[in-house]
Amino acid sequence: MTTNTAEASLSRFLQIIAKLRDPNGGCPWDLKQTFETLKPQLVEEAYEVSDAVGSGEAAVCEELGDLLSVVALFAQIASEKGTFSFSTILDGISDKLVRRHPHVFGETKVSGTEEVLKNWEQIKQEERAEKGTPEKGLLDGLPRSLPALQKAHQIGERCVRVGFEWSTAAGIADKVNEELQEFLVEVAPPDKADSQDPAAQERVVEEFGDLLFTLAQYSRKLGFNAETALAAANEKFMKRFKYLEGLARSEHLETPLGEIGQEILEKLWVRAKIATR
Numbered sequence: 383m384t385t386n387t388a389e390a391s392l393s394r395f396l397q398i399i400a401k402l403r404d405p406n407g408g409c410p411w412d413l414k415q416t417f418e419t420l421k422p423q424l425v426e427e428a429y430e431v432s433d434a435v436g437s438g439e440a441a442v443c444e445e446l447g448d449l450l451s452v453v454a455l456f457a458q459i460a461s462e463k464g465t466f467s468f469s470t471i472l473d474g475i476s477d478k479l480v481r482r483h484p485h486v487f488g489e490t491k492v493s494g495t496e497e498v499l500k501n502w503e504q505i506k507q508e509e510r511a512e513k514g515t516p517e518k519g520l521l522d523g524l525p526r527s528l529p530a531l532q533k534a535h536q537i538g539e540r541c542v543r544v545g546f547e548w549s550t551a552a553g554i555a556d557k558v559n560e561e562l563q564e565f566l567v568e569v570a571p572p573d574k575a576d577s578q579d580p581a582a583q584e585r586v587v588e589e590f591g592d593l594l595f596t597l598a599q600y601s602r603k604l605g606f607n608a609e610t611a612l613a614a615a616n617e618k619f620m621k622r623f624k625y626l627e628g629l630a631r632s633e634h635l636e637t638p639l640g641e642i643g644q645e646i647l648e649k650l651w652v653r654a655k656i657a658t659r
Contacts, residue, residue, distance in 0.1 A: 396468055399454040403462065415455055424452050425527065481505065496542070503543040520544060532609040534598035547603075554600040561596045565589040618658075625654040 402412040427449040434441035457468040482505050484490035485498065492498050503520070510517055520540050524533060541547060548554045568585045601608040629650045630639055639647075 395450075396454060396458075399451065399458050403455070403458050412455065415459065417456065417459065420452055420455060420459075424449075424456075427452050481509075499539075499543045503540075529609055531594065531598050531612060532607070534595050535602050535607050535609060538599045538602045548599070551600065551603045554596065554603050558593070558596050558600055561589065561593040565593050622651070622654040622658050625658050626650045629653060 401407075402409045405413065427445065431442065431445040431449055434445040453471075454468060457466070457471055461467040480487045482502050484501070484505075485492040490501065492501065507517070520543070521537060524536055524540075528536065538547075548557070565586070568582070568589045598608040601611060626647070627639065630637075630642055630647075633650075634642055634646075642650075
């Protein structure tokens with residue numbers, strides 16, 4: 383696609399968004415939208431893009447269009463208020479990308495990804511200093527609504543930028559084992575009578591959280607995202623369980639799943655695992 387074609391497509395798209403928000407003949411749903419009402423739409427569309435990645439490029443293209451329409455609605459609402467516009471967004475991100483990639487648009491030399499990230503963080507600090515804005519901590523600005531495992535991954539990635547990192551994956555593996563043992567100590571205390579104590583339960587939850595956080599760092603160090611891995615595990619389990627339900631319906635007829643019994647369910651599960659492997 384040429385630049386002229388892209389510009390024509392973008393112009394048509396923005397005209398459509400503006401028409402949807404036109405008080406004279408626009409869409410009632412679009413006219414009712416505000417920043418607050420669009421927040422869940424934005425999150426939902428972003429997740430749908432993520433889901434589409436496993437469904438082929440055509441699906442990704444369609445979902446990206448839906449996501450872009452929400453972004454454009456944000457920009458249109460802001461433009462009507464005179465605060466910013468779609469052009470402001472594009473100019474801002476374009477300037478930022480050029481500024482934060484001096485190894486591409488300038489003379490800076492880098493040896494690899496880690497150095498790129500370190501330079502990125504340094505440039506961010508310089509930008510804040512130039513603007514006179516209060517200096518933020520390295521972990522400030524992480525979205526509160528990020529899924530917890532994804533947030534743990536992002537925390538680790540940011541810390542790497544300043545060299546705060548395990549030197550090897552084996553070092554994190556040792557930490558995983560340490561956290562696992564600490565969790566097991568809390569979940570099975572010698573005095574079982576204390577297991578109902580609220581303070582004891584809090585310690586169990588805390589140690590479990592520490593274990594999950596460390597596992598997220600381990601996966602990051604190994605080159606994948608724990609959130610993605612867990613999502614795949616969820617899908618695998620759901621596929622196998624659906625197969626199990628089919629076996630139960632065909633072989634146990636009208637018997638409700640909850641009344642089949644644990645032993646039979648386990649046998650069906652083994653068959654489901656083999657069939658869906």
